[in-house]
Amino acid sequence: MINFSRTYQAIANTRLHPWLEQIKAGVHQRMDDYTHGNINQWIELLKQFPDIKPDRLELNQKVSIGSAEQLSQDQQAELKELLMKFHPWRKGPFHLFGTHIDTEWRSDWKWERLKDHISPLKDRIVLDVGCGNGYHCWRMAADKPQLVLGIDPSQLFLMQFAIMQQYIEQAVDVNPVHFLPIGFEYLPENLSDQGFDTIFSMGVLYHRRSPIDHILHLKKLLRPGGELVLETLVIDGDDDQCLIPSDRYAQMNNVWFIPTTGMLKNWLQKCNFENVQIANVSSTSTDEQRATEWMTFQSLPDYLDPQDPNRTIEGYPAPKRAVMIATRASKK
Numbered sequence: 001m002i003n004f005s006r007t008y009q010a011i012a013n014t015r016l017h018p019w020l021e022q023i024k025a026g027v028h029q030r031m032d033d034y035t036h037g038n039i040n041q042w043i044e045l046l047k048q049f050p051d052i053k054p055d056r057l058e059l060n061q062k063v064s065i066g067s068a069e070q071l072s073q074d075q076q077a078e079l080k081e082l083l084m085k086f087h088p089w090r091k092g093p094f095h096l097f098g099t100h101i102d103t104e105w106r107s108d109w110k111w112e113r114l115k116d117h118i119s120p121l122k123d124r125i126v127l128d129v130g131c132g133n134g135y136h137c138w139r140m141a142a143d144k145p146q147l148v149l150g151i152d153p154s155q156l157f158l159m160q161f162a163i164m165q166q167y168i169e170q171a172v173d174v175n176p177v178h179f180l181p182i183g184f185e186y187l188p189e190n191l192s193d194q195g196f197d198t199i200f201s202m203g204v205l206y207h208r209r210s211p212i213d214h215i216l217h218l219k220k221l222l223r224p225g226g227e228l229v230l231e232t233l234v235i236d237g238d239d240d241q242c243l244i245p246s247d248r249y250a251q252m253n254n255v256w257f258i259p260t261t262g263m264l265k266n267w268l269q270k271c272n273f274e275n276v277q278i279a280n281v282s283s284t285s286t287d288e289q290r291a292t293e294w295m296t297f298q299s300l301p302d303y304l305d306p307q308d309p310n311r312t313i314e315g316y317p318a319p320k321r322a323v324m325i326a327t328r329a330s331k332k
Helices: 005-012 017-033 039-046 073-084 107-114 135-141 155-171 211-221 261-270
Strands: 094-096 099-101 125-129 147-151 177-180 196-202 222-233 273-283 308-312 320-328
Touching (some): 017 177, 073 099, 107 222, 107 273, 107 320, 135 147, 135 177, 135 196, 211 261, 261 273, 261 320
Parallel strands (some): 125 147, 125 196, 196 222
Antiparallel strands (some): 273 320
């Protein structure tokens, strides 16, 4: 089973330590749920990866671990075969000992859109809600934060993270990045004044039945003056407009609310956030999200109207995403 002791120790060494036992309880509950699924099989596969220390590490411009010269051609083929057993790879890309994992999402494009708008992460305690396999957490690590905690309940994302972690930890003196396989609901409801310095919630809000409650929970996990980076689907329109799909949106059946940027800004201000800024608004292209060798299922091109790519297959506006940045006010 996965050992989280180093993650617990990292949390214990921060001001978050009063909530460690509550966090542990959530992890234990989630791991009990993992009795069904492929996790034990994946843990055994993890042991088969080559035992080699990377000769280089790049996290600033991309996530690249080791070099192709460290492995023979046969080892390269074996590595790719192992990595393919953790299909589908949705968030990335990654470069591991010369193997290019061309993921469904060009998550690096999202990072480029927001990285120059956020406060420097150096020495900060950071939370990434719904972090996927941790791609953005590794990019955050390049700024030398005190701690980056990614949370996501997916077994597969946990294992994809573990693959990269086992090599990155050999290449750095201190690894600030940690992953816990829990959903947002397992975090404390209020960290008082001792919360995170920065919280990322990217691609999560539209999956929540109550977006206001999600924003309020994020606020309570931030210290006063802490920064929220919120990325979500939006639509064009006036400040009081919001799309509520009747069934599916781009074939997703768990999309509840897609607001305009004006309404999203109003939500944040109503929840007592200050300095609310729209950092970026961009349409999702079929170059940014698509099927690849590493994610062979349907993707965005299959979810758009073949006669009008500006509409989803259900007739709604095609996906557009906004990055909002806001500060938790000091007052209640």
